[in-house]
Amino acid sequence: MSKTQAPTGKNTLRTSPDDEGHFGIFGGRFVAETLMPLILDVEKAYFAAKSDPEFAKAITYYFNQYVGRPSPLYFAERLTNHLATPDGGAKIYLKREDLNHTGAHKINNCIGQILLAKRMGKGRIIAETGAGQHGVATATVCALFNIPCTIYMGSKDIERQAPNVFRMEMLGAIVKPVTVGSNSLKDAMNEAMRDWVANVENTYYLIGTAAGPHPYPEMVRDFQCVIGDEVRTQVIEAEGRLPDTLVACIGGGSNALGLFHPFLDDGDVQMIAVEAAGRGIETGLHAASLSAGRPGVLHGNRTYLLQDDEGQIKEAHSVSAGLDYPGIGPEHSWLHDIDRVQYVSITDDEAVAAFKLLTKLEGIIPALESSHAIAYVEKLAPTLAKENIIVINLSGRGDKDIATVAAYGDDK
Amino acid sequence: MSVNFETRIDAKFRDLKSQGRAGFVTFITAGDPDLETSIQILKGLPDAGADIIELGMPFSDPMADGPAIQAASVRALANGQTMAKTLSMVADFRMFDNTTPIVLMGYYNPIYIYGVEKFLADAKKAGVDGLIIVDLPPEEEAELCLPAIDAEINFIYLTAPTTTDERLPVVLKNASGFVYYVSITGITGTAKASADDVEQSLNRIRKFTDLPIAVGFGISTPDDVADLSTIADGVVVGSALIKQIEAGLDNGGNVGPNAVKDVLSLVSKLASGVKK
Numbered sequence: 001m002s003k004t005q006a007p008t009g010k011n012t013l014r015t016s017p018d019d020e021g022h023f024g025i026f027g028g029r030f031v032a033e034t035l036m037p038l039i040l041d042v043e044k045a046y047f048a049a050k051s052d053p054e055f056a057k058a059i060t061y062y063f064n065q066y067v068g069r070p071s072p073l074y075f076a077e078r079l080t081n082h083l084a085t086p087d088g089g090a091k092i093y094l095k096r097e098d099l100n101h102t103g104a105h106k107i108n109n110c111i112g113q114i115l116l117a118k119r120m121g122k123g124r125i126i127a128e129t130g131a132g133q134h135g136v137a138t139a140t141v142c143a144l145f146n147i148p149c150t151i152y153m154g155s156k157d158i159e160r161q162a163p164n165v166f167r168m169e170m171l172g173a174i175v176k177p178v179t180v181g182s183n184s185l186k187d188a189m190n191e192a193m194r195d196w197v198a199n200v201e202n203t204y205y206l207i208g209t210a211a212g213p214h215p216y217p218e219m220v221r222d223f224q225c226v227i228g229d230e231v232r233t234q235v236i237e238a239e240g241r242l243p244d245t246l247v248a249c250i251g252g253g254s255n256a257l258g259l260f261h262p263f264l265d266d267g268d269v270q271m272i273a274v275e276a277a278g279r280g281i282e283t284g285l286h287a288a289s290l291s292a293g294r295p296g297v298l299h300g301n302r303t304y305l306l307q308d309d310e311g312q313i314k315e316a317h318s319v320s321a322g323l324d325y326p327g328i329g330p331e332h333s334w335l336h337d338i339d340r341v342q343y344v345s346i347t348d349d350e351a352v353a354a355f356k357l358l359t360k361l362e363g364i365i366p367a368l369e370s371s372h373a374i375a376y377v378e379k380l381a382p383t384l385a386k387e388n389i390i391v392i393n394l395s396g397r398g399d400k401d402i403a404t405v406a407a408y409g410d411d412k
Numbered sequence: 413m414s415v416n417f418e419t420r421i422d423a424k425f426r427d428l429k430s431q432g433r434a435g436f437v438t439f440i441t442a443g444d445p446d447l448e449t450s451i452q453i454l455k456g457l458p459d460a461g462a463d464i465i466e467l468g469m470p471f472s473d474p475m476a477d478g479p480a481i482q483a484a485s486v487r488a489l490a491n492g493q494t495m496a497k498t499l500s501m502v503a504d505f506r507m508f509d510n511t512t513p514i515v516l517m518g519y520y521n522p523i524y525i526y527g528v529e530k531f532l533a534d535a536k537k538a539g540v541d542g543l544i545i546v547d548l549p550p551e552e553e554a555e556l557c558l559p560a561i562d563a564e565i566n567f568i569y570l571t572a573p574t575t576t577d578e579r580l581p582v583v584l585k586n587a588s589g590f591v592y593y594v595s596i597t598g599i600t601g602t603a604k605a606s607a608d609d610v611e612q613s614l615n616r617i618r619k620f621t622d623l624p625i626a627v628g629f630g631i632s633t634p635d636d637v638a639d640l641s642t643i644a645d646g647v648v649v650g651s652a653l654i655k656q657i658e659a660g661l662d663n664g665g666n667v668g669p670n671a672v673k674d675v676l677s678l679v680s681k682l683a684s685g686v687k688k
Contacts, residue, residue: 020551030520030547032476034572034597037579180482186473193475198598200574297521297547298473310494311525312472 013264013340016331021214024337026330029213031300034197043215045120055115062111063226071096073234073391078361083381090381090388095231095259097395104367104396105227105255106137106208112223113206114141122204125149128192130157130185130251131322131369132164133396134208139173150174152191154184157321164400182315185325189299209252210329213300217329224258231391232262239389245270248393249372251287251323253332255395260341270342273332274372276318277345287316289328290336290343303330319348319404320368350375352408355398367396368404415588417564419541420513424464425590425624425645434641435463436683437626439517439650441484442467442501443493445661452672454505458512460676461683464646466544469498469518476546478601480651483658495526499538506539515542515568520555528556532563542566542589550582557586571617573597580620590624590646591617601651604630611643637685649682
């Protein structure tokens with residue numbers, strides 16, 4: 001048989017990763033031996049659950065009854081008019097993940113993983129959090145299912161996301177401040193992994209983004225695909241056709257993958273992911289792993305990382321705690337290298353301005369993370385034709401960021 | 413892949429066997445607290461009683477390490493340690509000691525960025541005998557394990573209490589030099605396993621391999637070393653030495669006059685545990 005024989009069935013970008021968790025050269029399972037048997041258990045349990053209709057039924061139940069899905073696809077008329085030009089402008093829709101219970105897309109993944117942890121009989125949950133949205137979502141599902149949880153959070157993030165820390169504690173979580181390294185998300189992930197190694201028997205690590213060792217990138221993506229699946233139905237209902245452009249912010253990249261993945265095989269749908277350029281790529285103070293990083297191995301996977309010439313990981317910077325991570329999910333690295341998704345970046349200044357703009361125009365306070373996507377559309381929409389349909393993933397609400405935005409500019 | 417070469421590790425374990433005792437294995441981080449002090453400690457280790465030396469390659473994100481070894485990486489990197497300097501430390505050491513095995517230990521990314529092929533060539537040339545890479549399980553053997561064997565460097569696998577009988581053959585398939593048994597489920601320098609538990613685990617692993625087995629994680633006193641030396645082929649101490657290095661620094665992080673001497677005398681005390 002010829003090695004070049006085409007696979008049966010149609011060509012698709014939706015079948016990755018392979019059995020070892022590789023998206024092209026990215027992904028994999030780069031973890032200590034102590035954790036490896038556990039990772040294999042999670043994989044086995046996840047694939048068994050994935051083919052069990054009861055598991056899907058339970059997820060749908062909680063999505064509809066608890067999270068409040070489907071989230072609306074809202075036509076942002078005033079933003080559309082604001083960005084219209086005499087011969088351009090595009091029609092802008094917002095996918096309202098900010099209206100989910102707990103205020104962000106993070107809950108989608110937490111519902112899926114907590115149901116998996118329950119199936120696996122795990123009695124304790126750990127998680128890392130940056131902005132605190134994943135921590136809040138984790139603490140919420142742990143309250144719902146009465147499972148104790150510990151959340152690792154960088155001390156820098158605890159300071160700038162105080163309302164979320166209070167929420168997690170109210171929900172019964174133990175929030176452990178991390179004071180090593182850069183005191184932010186990557187260090188919280190290191191500490192969570194150290195906890196996991198020490199408590200392998202009863203503990204489930206509920207990773208918050210589409211990164212980490214296989215099967216996490218695939219599993220988290222699968223749970224977030226509800227976003228794109230709903231958009232497909234909603235946009236066809238509203239416009240009778242698929243959108244032209246999808247825009248989402250990326251830190252680890254789970255909200256972007258959730259929106260993009262169901263459209264990967266629709267060649268006419270353009271996808272743009274917006275990284276955090278912080279104070280500007282040229283200053284070195286940013287979190288733009290794809291724009292300014294290179295492939296390396298960290299936190300269980302090979303992916304683009306911000307690192308120096310010695311392979312030491314650099315600290316990331318973003319005004320938005322949720323994007324303040326020096327890596328990105330491995331599937332994004334692959335989609336970047338095969339040119340299926342376009343990766344751009346937006347600075348702190350631009351994101352804060354977009355935060356204020358959307359609040360004033362639409363009465364919707366977006367998360368600083370999602371504000372990066374809005375800021376990019378401010379630049380993009382005026383260059384497009386009026387009939388162009390853009391869907392922005394409004395991945396979270398911005399109540400948590402009000403103090404940061406109010407103080408912004410004072411300490412620069 | 414068959415391992416049909418011999419390193420200083422194989423020779424050392426044969427020698428230890430003829431002496432009828434376990435080997436004492438020391439871990440220090442290369443460049444901690446600075447290059448000069450680290451070289452002095454490294455050169456003093458064999459005379460102080462180290463049979464095998466594990467030299468840590470510092471990394472910004474040492475996920476399997478406790479606070480002591482994390483801090484060692486921070487100190488070394490802050491003082492400008494690089495992979496090239498770590499390899500030159502080994503070459504320097506080999507000028508006057510051509511028998512004590514050196515195993516480089518750390519995480520994959522600094523090697524990946526240095527370049528696997530260049531790293532293996534430079535490591536072999538410098539006199540490195542083995543590698544322990546925490547985040548390269550057998551599932552990722554194509555990355556470095558198989559190329560290392562081609563370069564005639566032992567790739568030493570970690571086994572843990574969580575490594576089941578079903579999994580041991582997978583882990584040990586390409587293992588050579590020795591097997592490193594992580595005695596606790598946890599990070600370095602924290603909890604301590606009971607000798608009984610370790611013995612049971614080693615008996616379990618020995619059903620699958622004839623390689624020598626060294627035990628590490630949480631071993632910090634001469635008594636710990638003595639207890640384990642009766643059941644293991646090698647006993648590893650790391651965090652306790654690193655803590656002594658840290659204790660030799662003043663508040664400003666400067667190296668005190670007795671820093672090197674104090675570390676080496678601790679090595680001697682600990683090494684007495686394998687010679688009882």
